Amino acid sequence: MRSLLNPLRYRPALRRRTYATLGGNRLNQFLKISDEVRSAVAAGKPVVALESAIYTHGFPHPQNLDLARAIEKTVRDNGAVPATICILEGNAVVGLSDKELEQLAESFGKQGTIKVSRRDLAYVTGLPFVDSLNKFVGGTTIAGTSVLAHMAGIKVFATGGLGGVHRGVEKTMDVSADLTELGRTPVALICAGSKAFLDLRRTLEYLETEGVYVGTFGDRKSGQPVQYPAFYSRGCGIISPSVVQDAKEAAGIIYASHSLGLTSGQLFANPIPKEYEIPNEEIQDIIKVSVEAAETASTGNDVTPFILADILKRTAGRSIEANRGLIMNNAMMGAKVAMELAKLEEEGAQTQTTAMPHMPTPSASSQAKKTHKKTTSDIHKVDTPEVLVIGGVAVDVNCDYVLRTASTDSTPVLHTSNPSIITESLGGVANNVAYALHLSGIKTLLVSCTGADISGSWVRDQMQKRGMDTSGLASSTAYNTARYVAVNDGKGGLFVASADMNVIEQMDPENLAQATSSTGAQWVVIDGNLAAGTIVEVLRRCSKKGIKVVFEPTSAAKSTAIFSSPKKLGTFPTASLYAAAPNAQELDAMYHAASDAELFSTELPWWGIIDSLLLDSEFRTSIDALSRSSGVDLVSTGLVQKAVNLLPYIPNLFVKLGEKGCLVVSLLPPDHKALNEKRRTAGAVVVKARLGQDTGGLLVRHFEPESVQRVVSVNGAGDTFLGVVVAGMVRGEASLGSIVERAQRAAVLTLQSTQAVSEKIRDLVWE
Structure with a gap:
C-alpha cells in the first residue's frame, strides 16, 4: 500500500509551472497564498501581482493605505483579481485582506521594516522559522515580487x-x-x-x-x-x-x-x-x-x-x-x-481538450504486461490533475426486480428469491464522482484501493478503457475489491443495498494525505467511505495548503465522520471544508453529529458568524414563502435550520432532494454580487450580514427538479450530480444557476442509464 501511494508517484509535469506545486509542504511553511488568489489561478482567472515596497518605503501612512486600496479597486473594476505581495509576520504573502493591507501600510518608516528583493527572501522568511522573535514586515521590490508571483502561478x-x-x-x-x-x-x-x-x-x-x-x-x-x-x-x-x-x-x-x-x-x-x-x-x-x-x-x-x-x-x-x-x-x-491572457489560455485549453478524445487507449493486454512500479520516465508522463478524488472504487451489482404478474406492487418479496435483471458495472462513490468530472473535461486523478484479485484487475481495465488515469490505485492482498450490491424495485427505486468497503476503510491515512500534497491539485473530493481518521488527516493537510475540499457524505451513517475531531474543522472563512452534497437524511445526521460534538456553542467562533447574519422574523417569513412556492417543506422538516447551522463549518451545502429538486444554502463573501442585486432570483432568499464581518451574507435557493421520463436506476445519480457541480466550480463558472441546472440534467441522464454514470453527460454544453 505504501509503495503504491509513494509521494514520488505524484510529481507530474505541471500544466502551470509554479514553484508552489513543486515545493509541496516545505514551501507552504514560508509562502501563504490567499484563498481568492489560489482559486483564481487554479481556475485560470485573470490575476495581477502588485508590489509593496511603494507602501513600506515610498508613500507615507495613511496615504499609502489609500493608494493600496485604490490600486486593488482599479484592478477589480477592470475584471481581474489583485494580488498584493509582501512579507508579513515573517511569511511571504500573496494576496492580502484589508486588515493585512492596514498592517503593511502602518509599517512605513518603522524600525525593522525591510525592503525585500530576491536576495532577502530566504533571510526574512528563514530567521522567523527558527527564531519566532524575528518576524519581519517587508515591502517587496520588483525583483522580490516577481519571484513570489511566479511561485504563486501569476503571470502579469x-x-x-x-x-x-x-x-x-x-x-x-x-x-x-x-x-x-x-x-x-x-x-x-x-x-x-x-x-x-x-x-x-x-x-x-x-x-x-x-x-x-x-x-x-x-x-x-x-x-x-x-x-x-x-x-x-x-x-x-x-x-x-x-x-x-x-x-x-x-x-x-x-x-x-x-x-x-x-x-x-x-x-x-x-x-x-x-x-x-x-x-x-x-x-x-x-x-x-x-x-x-x-x-x-x-x-x-x-x-x-x-x-x-x-x-x-x-x-x-x-x-x-x-x-x-x-x-x-x-x-x-x-x-x-x-483578462486578455486568460481568454487566450482558455481557448488554448479548449483546443487541447478537443484533440484528447481521439488519442488511442492502451489495450488491456498491453496494460496487463506492465507492473505497478513507476520508473522515473513514467512519473513525468502523468499530467497534473485539477481535482483529486479520494475514496471508494467498487464493482456495482444492480439487481432490478422484474414484475411477472399484473400486480401493482413493484416491491421485491423478502425471504425468498426474486426474478431480476442483474448487471455489473464500475462504481463506488469516489469513482463515480471522478468519472463525472472526467466526462466534464476536468483532469482528474482517483486515489483509491482495490483487492489483488480478478475484480481489481477488471476495475483497472475498465478505467483504462474510459481513458482515466489509474496511477492512483493501490492494491491490497488483505481485502477484496469493494462491492456494492443494490436491489431495486420494479420502478427503479432502491429497495435495499449492501456494501463491502473494507479495502477502502483500511487505506493508510498518511499516504492518502501525502497524495494531496504531492499532485498539485487545488481541489479535493472525499467520500464518506474513508475512515474517520483518514478524513481528518486529509482535511488537515488540505487546509494547510489552501486546497478546497468537497465532501460526499455517501450515507447517513458515514456522513458524520467529518465531526470525529471537531476542533480541527475550522470556521468560515478558513473552514476545512468548502462544500458538501448531502441528501435530507445525511443532512439530518450531520446536524445532530455536530450538535452532539457541541459545535453550536455561543462561546465558539460559530456563534459570531450565525449572529452576524441577523436571521430575524423577516427571514423566517421569506423562508415560509419559499417553502410554499417550491412545494418543499423547508420549515417543519428543519432543512434550512440544519443547513444554516452547519454553514460556518461547511460554507456551501448542495442538499439533494431527489424528485423535489435541490436546495443550495451558502455563506456569501462580502463582495458577492447577489448581495447588491436589486432584483432577486426566483426561488432564492438573500440575507445581508452585519457590516464589519468576514461574512457578506446568506443565500438560500431552491432549484426545481428536471423532468424524468423513465427511471432505469437511481444508482450513481447523486454522485453524478456532485461531479458536475465540482466541474462547474473548477471551471470558475460565475452562475450558480448554470452549475446546478447542468448537474441536475447530468443526474437525469444517469437515472435513465444502466451505468453508475451516464456517458451522455460528455455532450452537455458548457458556457
Whole structure:
C-alpha cells in the first residue's frame, strides 16, 4: 500500500509551472497564498501581482493605505483579481485582506521594516522559522515580487517604474536586481518605463543582454516613432525597441512566451497619462541635482528612496501626483492584459481538450504486461490533475426486480428469491464522482484501493478503457475489491443495498494525505467511505495548503465522520471544508453529529458568524414563502435550520432532494454580487450580514427538479450530480444557476442509464 501511494508517484509535469506545486509542504511553511488568489489561478482567472515596497518605503501612512486600496479597486473594476505581495509576520504573502493591507501600510518608516528583493527572501522568511522573535514586515521590490508571483502561478505584474542601470555605473557597478530578475523569471511587467534618473540607454542594453522583450504601448499604425517612457515623462528621446498596440497584443506575446517555454519575462512600458506628465526637459534638470546629492548621502538600497524624496521636494509635490497617476494607469492596463491572457489560455485549453478524445487507449493486454512500479520516465508522463478524488472504487451489482404478474406492487418479496435483471458495472462513490468530472473535461486523478484479485484487475481495465488515469490505485492482498450490491424495485427505486468497503476503510491515512500534497491539485473530493481518521488527516493537510475540499457524505451513517475531531474543522472563512452534497437524511445526521460534538456553542467562533447574519422574523417569513412556492417543506422538516447551522463549518451545502429538486444554502463573501442585486432570483432568499464581518451574507435557493421520463436506476445519480457541480466550480463558472441546472440534467441522464454514470453527460454544453 505504501509503495503504491509513494509521494514520488505524484510529481507530474505541471500544466502551470509554479514553484508552489513543486515545493509541496516545505514551501507552504514560508509562502501563504490567499484563498481568492489560489482559486483564481487554479481556475485560470485573470490575476495581477502588485508590489509593496511603494507602501513600506515610498508613500507615507495613511496615504499609502489609500493608494493600496485604490490600486486593488482599479484592478477589480477592470475584471481581474489583485494580488498584493509582501512579507508579513515573517511569511511571504500573496494576496492580502484589508486588515493585512492596514498592517503593511502602518509599517512605513518603522524600525525593522525591510525592503525585500530576491536576495532577502530566504533571510526574512528563514530567521522567523527558527527564531519566532524575528518576524519581519517587508515591502517587496520588483525583483522580490516577481519571484513570489511566479511561485504563486501569476503571470502579469503591474507597478510604477522599473529599476535599472544607475548613472556612473562604471564606478559604482550599481545595476538594479529588477533587470536580472526579468531575465530569469517568466512574469510580464507593466510599468511606466524606467525611473528617469537612471542611465536609460544602458538599461535597455542590459535588458537586451538578459533576453527580455521590451515593448511600449503606442499607436504603431500612425507611422510616428514611439519613444520609451521615462516614468514622469511620456518619452525620453530613445526610440522604443518595439511597439505594442493594445492589451490584446501584449497578452498574445505573453501567451506565446509561456507556450514556447521561455524562462525570461517581458517588459511592457505604459506611458504616464498626459495630465500627470512632467516633461522630460524639466525633470532632467531636477534629477541631475538630486543624483549628485545622492552620491554623497546614500548607498545601496537607500539610493533610490533618497533620489525620489529629493525630487519630491524640488517639484513641490508634483512628482508624487505623477507617481500616483501612472501607478493607477498601470494597474488598469495590467488588469486588461491579464483578462486578455486568460481568454487566450482558455481557448488554448479548449483546443487541447478537443484533440484528447481521439488519442488511442492502451489495450488491456498491453496494460496487463506492465507492473505497478513507476520508473522515473513514467512519473513525468502523468499530467497534473485539477481535482483529486479520494475514496471508494467498487464493482456495482444492480439487481432490478422484474414484475411477472399484473400486480401493482413493484416491491421485491423478502425471504425468498426474486426474478431480476442483474448487471455489473464500475462504481463506488469516489469513482463515480471522478468519472463525472472526467466526462466534464476536468483532469482528474482517483486515489483509491482495490483487492489483488480478478475484480481489481477488471476495475483497472475498465478505467483504462474510459481513458482515466489509474496511477492512483493501490492494491491490497488483505481485502477484496469493494462491492456494492443494490436491489431495486420494479420502478427503479432502491429497495435495499449492501456494501463491502473494507479495502477502502483500511487505506493508510498518511499516504492518502501525502497524495494531496504531492499532485498539485487545488481541489479535493472525499467520500464518506474513508475512515474517520483518514478524513481528518486529509482535511488537515488540505487546509494547510489552501486546497478546497468537497465532501460526499455517501450515507447517513458515514456522513458524520467529518465531526470525529471537531476542533480541527475550522470556521468560515478558513473552514476545512468548502462544500458538501448531502441528501435530507445525511443532512439530518450531520446536524445532530455536530450538535452532539457541541459545535453550536455561543462561546465558539460559530456563534459570531450565525449572529452576524441577523436571521430575524423577516427571514423566517421569506423562508415560509419559499417553502410554499417550491412545494418543499423547508420549515417543519428543519432543512434550512440544519443547513444554516452547519454553514460556518461547511460554507456551501448542495442538499439533494431527489424528485423535489435541490436546495443550495451558502455563506456569501462580502463582495458577492447577489448581495447588491436589486432584483432577486426566483426561488432564492438573500440575507445581508452585519457590516464589519468576514461574512457578506446568506443565500438560500431552491432549484426545481428536471423532468424524468423513465427511471432505469437511481444508482450513481447523486454522485453524478456532485461531479458536475465540482466541474462547474473548477471551471470558475460565475452562475450558480448554470452549475446546478447542468448537474441536475447530468443526474437525469444517469437515472435513465444502466451505468453508475451516464456517458451522455460528455455532450452537455458548457458556457
